[in-house]
Amino acid sequence: MFSEDTILLLYEITDVIIAGLSTGSVYALMAVGMTLVYGVTKAFNFAYGEFFNMGGYFAWILIFGLGLQFGGYLMILVIVMPLMFVVGYGLEKLLVAPLRKRQDWENKVMMLTLGLSLFLSSLYMVVFGVSMKSLPPILDGTLEVGQLVFAHQDIMIFIMSLGGILLFGWMLNNTRIGMAVQAVAQNPEGAKIVGIPQARIFAATFAISTVMVGFGGILLSQKWFINPNSGGIIMVKAWVVTAFGGMGSIRGGLYAAFIIGMLEAFVGWLFGMSYGIIALFILLLATLVLRPQGLMGKGE
Amino acid sequence: MRLKHMAIIIGVCYGIMAILPIFVGDVRFIMNILIMCLIWAVVASCWDVMMGFAGIFSFGQVAFFVMGAYCSGILAINHHVTPVLSILIAGLFTAGMGVLVGLPCLKLAGPYVALVTFGVHMALQPTLRGEIGIALGSGGSVGLLTIPPISMFGYTFSSANIVPTFYLTLLVSLTCALIIMFMIKSYWGVAFLALKDSQDFAMSLGISAFKYKLMVFALTSFLTGIIGGFYGHFYGVLSFRMLDLDLFSILMVMMLVGGLGHFPGAILGSFLVVAGSELMAPLGAYRAVAMGALVVILVLALPDGVMGFFLKRSANKIV
Numbered sequence: 001m002f003s004e005d006t007i008l009l010l011y012e013i014t015d016v017i018i019a020g021l022s023t024g025s026v027y028a029l030m031a032v033g034m035t036l037v038y039g040v041t042k043a044f045n046f047a048y049g050e051f052f053n054m055g056g057y058f059a060w061i062l063i064f065g066l067g068l069q070f071g072g073y074l075m076i077l078v079i080v081m082p083l084m085f086v087v088g089y090g091l092e093k094l095l096v097a098p099l100r101k102r103q104d105w106e107n108k109v110m111m112l113t114l115g116l117s118l119f120l121s122s123l124y125m126v127v128f129g130v131s132m133k134s135l136p137p138i139l140d141g142t143l144e145v146g147q148l149v150f151a152h153q154d155i156m157i158f159i160m161s162l163g164g165i166l167l168f169g170w171m172l173n174n175t176r177i178g179m180a181v182q183a184v185a186q187n188p189e190g191a192k193i194v195g196i197p198q199a200r201i202f203a204a205t206f207a208i209s210t211v212m213v214g215f216g217g218i219l220l221s222q223k224w225f226i227n228p229n230s231g232g233i234i235m236v237k238a239w240v241v242t243a244f245g246g247m248g249s250i251r252g253g254l255y256a257a258f259i260i261g262m263l264e265a266f267v268g269w270l271f272g273m274s275y276g277i278i279a280l281f282i283l284l285l286a287t288l289v290l291r292p293q294g295l296m297g298k299g300e
Numbered sequence: 301m302r303l304k305h306m307a308i309i310i311g312v313c314y315g316i317m318a319i320l321p322i323f324v325g326d327v328r329f330i331m332n333i334l335i336m337c338l339i340w341a342v343v344a345s346c347w348d349v350m351m352g353f354a355g356i357f358s359f360g361q362v363a364f365f366v367m368g369a370y371c372s373g374i375l376a377i378n379h380h381v382t383p384v385l386s387i388l389i390a391g392l393f394t395a396g397m398g399v400l401v402g403l404p405c406l407k408l409a410g411p412y413v414a415l416v417t418f419g420v421h422m423a424l425q426p427t428l429r430g431e432i433g434i435a436l437g438s439g440g441s442v443g444l445l446t447i448p449p450i451s452m453f454g455y456t457f458s459s460a461n462i463v464p465t466f467y468l469t470l471l472v473s474l475t476c477a478l479i480i481m482f483m484i485k486s487y488w489g490v491a492f493l494a495l496k497d498s499q500d501f502a503m504s505l506g507i508s509a510f511k512y513k514l515m516v517f518a519l520t521s522f523l524t525g526i527i528g529g530f531y532g533h534f535y536g537v538l539s540f541r542m543l544d545l546d547l548f549s550i551l552m553v554m555m556l557v558g559g560l561g562h563f564p565g566a567i568l569g570s571f572l573v574v575a576g577s578e579l580m581a582p583l584g585a586y587r588a589v590a591m592g593a594l595v596v597i598l599v600l601a602l603p604d605g606v607m608g609f610f611l612k613r614s615a616n617k618i619v
Contacts, residue, residue, distance in 0.1 A: 102603070110357065110414055112596055116595075118549040125585065236422050274426040280419075292407070
C-alpha cells in the first residue's frame, strides 16, 4: 500500500516525535519551576539555566568523581535533590532577600541573577573544563514494537519528569507548605495577616524551583551533554515555554512545553539543530504580539 | 547631575586619556588597551542610557555592537565600500535593527523586555554561524578575517601607526559621549526620565511613550553600531565569539562600577574596569569568575557605583 520510502519517512517522523516528547516533558518540568518562582515571588531568575547544569554536574561528580556504584539514579536523586534545595534556599536568603527592601528591586534582582549566572558558568568552566561532560543513560536498551524502536532512556525521562510534575502538583494542593505558597501568590498581604512567614515561603519557592530545574538537568543531561556555556540558552527556552503557556498557569506550561519540544525536534530534523533557537525566538515574538497572556494565561 | 558637572567629568576623563600616549605611545600593548577603553566607554554609556535613564531593561547592547561590527565588515570586504561610509551604513542598519527589536518591547513589562533582547543576543550567534550568516558573508564559524583598516584622505589608520589611530578613536568616542550628554540634558532626556519614573503620568502630560522609547532604541543602537563598525576596522578580525558572555559581563561590570543612571559614570567605569581587568590578567581563567562575582557584589553593596560616592548628597535629584 505504501512505498518503501514513505514507510521509512514515517519511521523517521516517529523518532522525531519521540525525541520531541522526551525533551518536551523536561521543558515542562523547567517551565513549571519558572512559572512558580516568578508567579509567587516576582523575582526573575536569570541563573535558572545554571541550576540546570548544576544538577547535571552534581550527578556527574557522584558518578565519575566519587564513583557511586550502588542504587543508580535513584541514589543520585536522593542525594542531589536535597542538595539543590539547600543551594536554592541559601542563595535566596543570601542574595535576593536583601534586595527586596529596595526600590525597583525587580530590576536589581535581574542584574544580580545575571551576574550569578556569569559567575556560575565561568566557575563550571574553570572547575570542570570547557569540554562537555556526558552522563550514562538511566536505562540501557531499547523497546521494540514491531519495527518501531523506543530507547528505554526516552521512556524513563518522559515518565520521571511527568511524575515530578504530578508530585509537585499534588504538593501544591495538599500539603501545608504548598497551600502557603498558593496563599502568598494570591494575596501577599492577606497571607501575612494570617501568619504565613512570607520571607520563608519566598526562599522555599525559590528552592523548589531550583530543585525542579536541577532534576530536569539530571534527566536531560543524559541525552544532551552538560555544557558549561549552555545556561543562557536553557534559561531562554524555559522562559519561552513559560511565556507561551501563560504566566502562572501550570497546565498551560505543560501544553506549551510539549508543543515547543515538538517544534524544536521538527525544526532540528528539517533544517538543522542551530535553527531551533531561532524558531523559538520567532515563536516568542509571535506569542507576545498576538496573545501576550500566553496560551492559557489569565490575561489582564 | 548638572550639565556643567557632566562636562567637567567627561573633560577630565578624556583629557587624561589624551595625554597618556605621550608617555606610553611606543608601547603597542598599552595603546591597544587604551583604544579598547575608549570603545567600551561608548558601548557602556549607550547601555546606561537605555537602562539607567530610559529604564528599558535591555540586554541586547552587545548584540547591536556585534551587528554593527559585522555589517561594516561585510560591506567593506564583500562590497568594497570604503570604511568610513561602511561604518555610517552600519550605524543606520543597527539603528533600524534597534527599532525592530524595540517595537515588540514597547508594550511589554520588565522581564519580558529583558527576555526578548537577551533572545536577540542568543539567536544572533547561531544566525551568524549558520547558513544564513554565510549567505550574508559573515564567514561562518571562521568569522571575518581581512577587514580593511579605515583610511581617510590617503592616510591609513591601522595598528601599524597606532598613535594617530588612538586619537581618531578618542575623537569618535568623545563625539559619542558628547552626543549622549546633550541628549540626556535636552528635552528628550527629560522625557526618557519622566517615562521611566511614571509612564502613565508622563503620557498624561503629552509625552509619547511610543515615540520616545523607539527613539532610545534607535539612538543607542545607532551609536553602538557606529562604534562596533569602528572596532571591526581597527581590529581587522571579527568572530561570533564576541557574543560569548565574557564581553557581556565586563560591560555590565563597567556600567555597575560607574553607577547605573549616573551618566558619565559609565565612561569612568569602563576606564577603571579595563585597567582592573588587565591587572587581573594573572588570574587567568578565574578572571571571568571574578567578574561574575563582582556583578553580584556590586549590585548588593554598591548600587550607585563610583558616581554614587561623589553624589551622595544629591543622589536623589540627578536631573
